[in-house]
Amino acid sequence: MSHRPFHWYRYASPQAFYPLAGRMIPWFWALAAIFGVAGLSVGFLIAPGDAQQGEGYRIIFLHVPASWMSMFLYLVMAFWAGLGLAFRFRLSSMMASALAPTGAMFAFLSLWTGALWGKPMWGAWWVWDARLTSELILLFLYLGFIALQAAIDDPRRADQAGAILALVGVVNIPIIYFSVKWWNTLHQGSSLNLARSSMATTMLYGMLLCALACWMYAIAISLMRARRIMLEREKDTLWVRKELGF
Amino acid sequence: MILAVIARDLRLALRRRADLAAVLFFFVIVVSLFPLGVGPEPERLREIAPGVLWVAALLATLLSLPRLFADDFRDGTLEQLALAPLPLGLTVFAKVLAHWLVCGVPLAVLSPLLGLQFGLSGEALVVLSGALFIGTPALSGIGAIGAALTLGVRGGGVLVSLLILPLYTPVLIFGAGAVDAAVNGIGVEAHLSLLAALTLAGVFFAPWPAAAALRIALE
């Protein structure tokens, strides 16, 4: 998602970025579909069963990409928000606001799939282990960002306030993660530690393909939402009127 | 100059003792409700005491946060503070310190009394009060960011809790962990030192984003 338009300044204005994003979105949808089908087929059809966890482990093909995306999108959101705060680029603040709902959705999906994975493995829907708990807190951070931006009417102030919250949140994520981990180390360690991958390579490819699919999906959906925000905020300008044929 | 701001806030707080008392009564009431809900068995109460006392302290601080900037914002004195020849971050630092003296310290002083309700041993009570004493500045510092962000926003009071409680979790974990360790008789130094680290970070780093948020609110 951190693609940087090549002519940075030419596309920094919403007016120039709107049509460009419009052209790119179908491509990202196509990529998301291709990676999705590939990842799922590897994960669900080709990959062998796991020794102890049987077939239930296949949930990681959904759980891990979702967790990755929820974490990654928060970092990207904080990046765009910080840029918007520092340089007053309205476009990057809009991008941050566009990313937040998708990030929140991935955080919720990560919790949902984590719970459904935990039930057969550990016998309980919700287990207070370090990663699930910090995922829950990450969801709260997302909801806080969205609620703050919704509560402030003036778009510029909403952007800047949201940016500060996102930056403070980013600084706190490692602290929260390690304090939760310190508090409870029930979780079986990170399931994808590239150094000693305890999984067959096919599983690894399956997961990476699913992650790419989620990433393409996130780019496409946030570009669409960014375009919607642009229309909403720039509705008094002439280029929006021309865009709508007036 | 910082002392002037602290003295100002303390004098204002003393003039409005009712707000002060309300926060402390809230803390007492919330803590006393738990035994009614959970049941009188001393063993179980002793087990949940650290968590209950710390969560109640958290909520009490949260309750008094909007007061940090809202009154000054409404009557225009916040503008004058922003225009004082003092970095806004230091002004916020002074206000956080004043808020801690007014709200955090009474909580720490009062907590051993309430610990008795939960049958905590003498040593645990000392650790409880000490942990609260160390932890509450971080609550005030991080809370200042939430108060500044939601200044003049409708529904700000509720919003502060949504923004700030996730950021409070490390302080809660180490604070309650310290008291829990004391109850079980194991070493508390690790917990308290981490808590102190959080407090230092909270008190010295939090005022700067809070100042930035104030500047935005004053626009």
Next chain:
Amino acid sequence: MIVDFVRITDSAVYHDVHRLYDPQGDSLFSKARMLRSSIMLAVSALECHRGGRRLFAGVGFCLGAGELLYLHGPNGAGKTSLLRMLCGLLPPAAGEICWHGRPIARLGEEYRRELCFLGHHDAIKEELTPFENLSLSARLAGMRLDEARVLEALSRLGLAGREDLPCRALSRGQKRRAALSRLAIDRRPLWLLDEPFTALDAAAVNEVAALIGAHLEDGGLAVLTTHQPVEITAGAIQRLALGDEAESCRR
């Protein structure tokens, strides 16, 4: 404290004299400021947006020592926004504000040490007494004042008997006087006053006008927005119209 030498560089001399001198030493203090004829507030091509609309654009003016700028225009023309831009609270959408030739965005506290802003709000605490409010705002402005000067400033604004009443008990006009009493002790060169004469009776209006006149004579600058026609005796007066009266391009 006697000044042994005075470094005449453009922006520095004013600060050296200010720091070396105890603000009480009025007479010598103001003579030093007359030395600085080129105190300048330069504003160029200022632009302000509110709620997506452009309030004003291309606003510019220069203010030398002893000059007063009248800002007038209908309600909602952006007078208050312009004042808030001048004191650095509101960043302008475009254009620049320079003090001593240096943009205020980079000056920060240095600039804030030079200006006194009085907005619509009275900026006084209801629980505190006028005496406490005034001594507090003096300390915040960096001045060490003894009790006599504070009482004298309050009595000058007609609050003689009410120094120790909590401001809650004062009337709207008296609160405004308590807020304006700040001007009686203020030594900062740039005054930004947003409708200082509202809710004041005739006597208080004259008193405040006299204070502003003295400030201008003293070599200070002032930017004033007001709806009542008020005669300020001293200083060169500039006028700046905003909103419909002005010809600034409306979007």
Next chain:
Amino acid sequence: MYWNNLSDFLAMGSHGPYVWGCFVVMAAAMILEPALLRRSRKRLLERLRRQYRAEALDGKAARESSGECP
């Protein structure tokens, strides 16, 4: 192809409901979100068109200044 028949595939070795529970919810989310977004975008476009049409009708469209608000 790891599975030899469809019923095993669906059963997922006694973990079927959990695996498919995750799959269905995730798929639903990734279909619902764009649908909701497209719908709200359509509604926004209608609202804006109505607003512009109203402005065009009562002559406000003849704005004298060409500069668009940056």
